[in-house]
Amino acid sequence: MCALKRLPVRSLASGAKLDIPVYTIKGCNPHAKRAYIQSSMHGSEVQGNAVIAALLEVFEQTPPEGDVVLVPNANPFAINQKSAEYTLGRFDPTTGENWNRNYWLPTTRVTQRPAWKTLQRKVWAQMASAIRARLEDNLSFGERLALKLQLLTVGADYVIDLHCANISARHLYAPQYAEACARYFQIPLMLSIPNDFGGAMDESVSCAWWTFWHELQAQGYPDLPPRRELPQGYTLELGGHEVISRDAAKRDAAGVVNFLRHKGIVAGRAQKPKSGFVCSLQDYKTIYSRHAGHVDFTATLGSCVAKGGLLAQTLQFGRTASWQPTLAEESCIPVLHHSSAVIHEGSELMKVFTKVRKV
């Protein structure tokens, strides 16, 4: 059973009102865990919408065990803003604020320490109250949108935020302690992130609970669950932005379903994770272009490049035409590159995994 609600989020100058579709699929098993899956918070990053469409189809055929909330088109304002044929989707065109840096760490204060299940419910209730209270304030649209979505995530054990990135190979962000689980998404490139809150949706879940877990541990709380049992957030980067593929979405959705199987939210046996590469967030390097010109990105995204290997070459017109190489300063895996071949000095040329661990 799939129920649809429309969450109003913004009135526009023309009088139009924007809302977000929220699909709730009731699980068959009330004891199963719950998932929240969102896509397109950055309006130009649309492949996740196709993945949610594929998941809706899957669950129509076979309902999940646990409740699943699916929220495509999470930022209708960003989706609708255009510059030439492209979508001004990553940051607010008015303020420059990255749409995925407005989430919030609700402060919770629990005085009693009941058993974990009860405690968790109490904390969720406090988070929901705190978010609702903050929504009463005079806030920017970006803050309000993030809080409204965050409110939908409260009560979910797994929060999966579907993004895309420039021109890129598929990769994901997972909390350090959840690497083993994260591999069930079947995405071979993983960023392992620490407990530092920077305003992203996945962190708003992971960091809140991670910090709380450390407090409980310090206090010697007896019913402390293993960290991997905590509510946790993931960001999946499903290839380049501005493109959608229904066929690829089926494969992407299969990875998400595999993760949900591993967590018991979907029935059946999860496939074993494939091998891949893990990189710590501090080793995820941005290469800013030292050359201005037109770039031919020669390295294959997702494949290792040895130190000194050619990553890209930039065309310049001086006395004659010349191609300036950008070489790998250390062994690395290129993950994404600039969306355009036209690049100024000091723009983000590409991002690479360094010091990777094979898993």
Place this chain on the structure above:
Amino acid sequence: MCALKRLPVRSLASGAKLDIPVYTIKGCNPHAKRAYIQSSMHGSEVQGNAVIAALLEVFEQTPPEGDVVLVPNANPFAINQKSAEYTLGRFDPTTGENWNRNYWLPTTRVTQRPAWKTLQRKVWAQMASAIRARLEDNLSFGERLALKLQLLTVGADYVIDLHCANISARHLYAPQYAEACARYFQIPLMLSIPNDFGGAMDESVSCAWWTFWHELQAQGYPDLPPRRELPQGYTLELGGHEVISRDAAKRDAAGVVNFLRHKGIVAGRAQKPKSGFVCSLQDYKTIYSRHAGHVDFTATLGSCVAKGGLLAQTLQFGRTASWQPTLAEESCIPVLHHSSAVIHEGSELMKVFTKVRKV
């Protein structure tokens, strides 16, 4: 011998001054015809720059028979304007004017009718004077830029304007009467254009001479050359914008060299044209999207789609997710599509050749 001049084109508010590199390669044979090749007038359409780089390399090894002028980065202002990582390259960000609609039809008035070679030189001299006179006026940057470039084309027998188009298969625009020659570019998709001046560079050459030729014909001018001998303009669309490939540029350059061989500007025997498809400009159809949403462009660019075949499918979120098909209303060849999967109702979904002739 390759000589470089820098043509100043615009002072900017910061005090910076923009110029354009103009490479002139002297041919070995003073009787050979001359070519003018330009790229990136639409700043985001950069593959032509790589082609010019490849041509510079070719000519460094083997100088051409006829003079060749090569002008990459023809619109430095457009190349440098950014919106997110993309290049605001097709139209003036301030006025919305398409940069390739500012060329001009200089009026010429020849009273005597000497032999064709002499007459042609006279007309070129008049065109140059007319353009120089107009450059004295108070003009917009777009008009002035176009005129300055147009002045460089005067005296060239073949003017080749290198563009790219959205996400697209390679194709070219050629004057109707020059289809046979145009096939030597080895680009299988050709648009055959009539003698209607719409402000584009290729037309500014083709239409001026085409009209003049008809006047001469009407007057019974005795030394009238065949139309295919007239100075003429071509626009080559070298795939999608915002990308560059040095390897593909070698192939693209080989096509240009093949055309120049056919015209005697490069020594050697031209390869025979491959088979391809020709479409008249009036049969080049824009399909505006009837559906708003996220588009999966399923049709292969450059390949025939039968009437009723699937061109694209658009994801929408209503009661549940659905994919709205866009079907071919007639047999066609999709040539280009929207640069983004994110599309509003009534935006250009794709452009298709219809009523094609196989050649």
Place this chain on the structure above:
Amino acid sequence: MCALKRLPVRSLASGAKLDIPVYTIKGCNPHAKRAYIQSSMHGSEVQGNAVIAALLEVFEQTPPEGDVVLVPNANPFAINQKSAEYTLGRFDPTTGENWNRNYWLPTTRVTQRPAWKTLQRKVWAQMASAIRARLEDNLSFGERLALKLQLLTVGADYVIDLHCANISARHLYAPQYAEACARYFQIPLMLSIPNDFGGAMDESVSCAWWTFWHELQAQGYPDLPPRRELPQGYTLELGGHEVISRDAAKRDAAGVVNFLRHKGIVAGRAQKPKSGFVCSLQDYKTIYSRHAGHVDFTATLGSCVAKGGLLAQTLQFGRTASWQPTLAEESCIPVLHHSSAVIHEGSELMKVFTKVRKV
């Protein structure tokens, strides 16, 4: 009695649907003429919306004699697109097309020649049919929007399109033959336009009827009305864009009401026009900036500047700071200037009336 309908115009990628409010106020006198008043086709030009609000208030108190249709927010898509805090309102951010160049001249073919009133009704019916037929085609959003609005103007004797212009003094565009009537708007600066259709709304009305009138005249049609009795279009430029003033809107609305009084659409005696200046369209000069830098626009908009007078001065930083003057090349009235002090060489610095007639 004011009736509201909402005209749907565009579905957006997010699933949102945009519509336009259409207020119809029934006149008391069925024999009175009819007016159509629209605002904000260029999304950033909003003062006209305030004027329509003021007119709604006026007509709520005192209904007009003739029917009046009021259409504010005529381009909700353009109104909602943002770049920084500004509105991308003058042209389609995707294609660069000026929103006010998409109107159409419907062809009409009348074989019989009944009395003028009947003939006019027949022509209007044909225009409506032609527009409806064209709306069946596969069109761009811009074309479709213009046609939908144009359909609303059919049957109106006076079509008043409310715009604003950069930073500007109030001025208006009127058909040459209607100068005397146009002065009743009480706007002292008037552009007198010829019968050349360039795609604007006012022209789509004026030119269609003007041409038809000439045909009838040539055919010796006996019931030919004076030209000033033809259906006609006006464009009013109500000061700078991006600003709104409720107080100024009352004054602007009073001018519109004065015109409507003069035409019998509002009861009462119109005030006599104030004196002003008329400039023929071909004498309306754009001054493109010869200097790049930062501009102090020193001339007072709407006031005469003698030949050689200072129009603007541009700050540049060379060896030291210097201010480059732009002087009037002929006696003129500055009407509008660039919206920003930051200007590149060859951008539109200002527009001026020249060869004005005092009326």
Place this chain on the structure above:
Amino acid sequence: MCALKRLPVRSLASGAKLDIPVYTIKGCNPHAKRAYIQSSMHGSEVQGNAVIAALLEVFEQTPPEGDVVLVPNANPFAINQKSAEYTLGRFDPTTGENWNRNYWLPTTRVTQRPAWKTLQRKVWAQMASAIRARLEDNLSFGERLALKLQLLTVGADYVIDLHCANISARHLYAPQYAEACARYFQIPLMLSIPNDFGGAMDESVSCAWWTFWHELQAQGYPDLPPRRELPQGYTLELGGHEVISRDAAKRDAAGVVNFLRHKGIVAGRAQKPKSGFVCSLQDYKTIYSRHAGHVDFTATLGSCVAKGGLLAQTLQFGRTASWQPTLAEESCIPVLHHSSAVIHEGSELMKVFTKVRKV
């Protein structure tokens, strides 16, 4: 004596190279303090350029006592980027990053504690080394630009960063402890800011020294100067962006000169500060719009509005037109408002001083 150097800052894709003019005026008195004055880091905020032009004129007539470095057009990239006629000046159009959040707090480590003058020189030398070392890293253009400018500020006692703000009354940011001095700028609205570094230029000076001063104080350093003697940064907001006035610039420059007189950098007696209002940074409130529509900003900027007073009214079209009021929730002074009348729900409507102190 005014010396000009050009600081290269960025190569662009077209091959153009951008630089910044740096004017250094040698003071007559080697013992006088030194000032650094910069403008237009946000490319659209240009009035400061006119102020620097006015200061150059002043100093040409009467050289200052102390050295003054003047850096107009500090961000040529931002100055040159256009969207319609406006300047994309406040944030990087590619990344959304505010150009004035990239400055850096260089860490200094001083083991010896000589007399203050000597100590100060040592710290400046360390800061310069640290900045130079960081400039060796692979950095974004925004970071590199900020560091290059910051390097120019090292050694200056007073760093004055000239900005503008939306549509606004003149106001300034000053470190809490320097309120008394700051009043000599003769700008009646002052924001008093604490020792929290947020990445702005003024803070990069004030916070570095302020923190260092606290360390020295804690260590009982004997030659501790009063805080107001520390090197310090100010941000002056000289009215709205996108406009320039040479006349107003003379008045603005007179205020700056008055401050420099007070500090002994310019000879002569400073005028006594006029009365004004001070607001603590935490009491500077942003009002996000609760209404979408078209706004008439009715409150006078810079003047007190009582609790419940009308700040703005927003036009909406529902059943009929209506104006939604935004009232002051507490007594306040409106300082700036949105640059456009077109506003969406949750955009920044205006910013107001609350809890002001009259000085």
